[in-house]
Amino acid sequence: MDSxxxxxxQRLELALSTLVDSIASYNPSPQAAVDLVAADDxxxxxxxxxATHQANHARILALRAEADALEAQFKSSVSVLAGLRRELFExxxxxxxxxxxxxxxxxxxxxAKNISEYxxxxxxxxxxxxxxxxxxxxxxGEEEKEKDSNLSIAPVVEILKDTADGEPELEPxxxxxxxxxxxxxxxxxxxxxxxxWPVNDKIRKGxxxxxxxxxxxxxx
Numbered sequence: 001m002d003s004x005x006x007x008x009x010q011r012l013e014l015a016l017s018t019l020v021d022s023i024a025s026y027n028p029s030p031q032a033a034v035d036l037v038a039a040d041d042x043x044x045x046x047x048x049x050x051a052t053h054q055a056n057h058a059r060i061l062a063l064r065a066e067a068d069a070l071e072a073q074f075k076s077s078v079s080v081l082a083g084l085r086r087e088l089f090e091x092x093x094x095x096x097x098x099x100x101x102x103x104x105x106x107x108x109x110x111x112a113k114n115i116s117e118y119x120x121x122x123x124x125x126x127x128x129x130x131x132x133x134x135x136x137x138x139x140x141g142e143e144e145k146e147k148d149s150n151l152s153i154a155p156v157v158e159i160l161k162d163t164a165d166g167e168p169e170l171e172p173x174x175x176x177x178x179x180x181x182x183x184x185x186x187x188x189x190x191x192x193x194x195x196x197w198p199v200n201d202k203i204r205k206g207x208x209x210x211x212x213x214x215x216x217x218x219x220x
Contacts, residue, residue, distance in 0.1 A: 001053055008046045012039040101211075111207070 016039075019032040176184075203209060 001050060005043075005046050005050065008039070008043045012036070012043050015039040107207075114206075 015032065015036040019029065019036050022029040022032050
């Protein structure tokens with residue numbers, strides 16, 4: 001590319017020198033002017049070609065850098081895959097004994113359905129949505145009136161409420177929600193003990209206990 005541009009510059013310089021000499025000798029040559037214009041056009045095309053060449057060179061450098069980055073990423077991915085493959089082969093396989101009994105998923109779903117009553121307390125009730133906005137606004141207005149009327153009354157001394165055992169009522173833990181605190185308060189008011197699991201007698205009457213009893217007897 002450098003030699004091509006050098007030849008074009010020399011041709012332009014020669015055409016310009018010829019035209020200047022013809023003008024200086026008071027015998028201007030039209031052909032020298034035509035040669036100068038042709039040399040200038042050729043040099044312009046050469047400069048455009050040089051710009052294209054430089055852009056292509058920059059593109060090639062960018063592609064080389066991208067190829068190097070992709071190659072490094074590929075090597076890293078292959079290394080990670082090789083490490084994972086080695087870990088998989090080194091992981092001991094789980095072997096089930098011949099006497100093991102497979103549990104169908106229908107039975108698991110049925111068991112989950114049976115224990116669903118122990119996931120929430122019996123005092124739980126779904127909140128009824130208020131579809132009528134007018135009713136909600138009226139309710140809010142009544143609450144505001146009650147608050148205003150309560151503010152006009154003298155302060156009332158707070159008295160601890162005694163439970164059935166005569167002990168003061170304990171505050172609910174801070175980490176539970178207001179809805180869950182309502183459930184616990186309802187259980188306490190009803191003096192109903194609730195646990196998130198069935199009692200031992202009911203567990204012993206369940207299907208899993210029968211399966212365990214059969215396994216203890218050697219029947220699988």
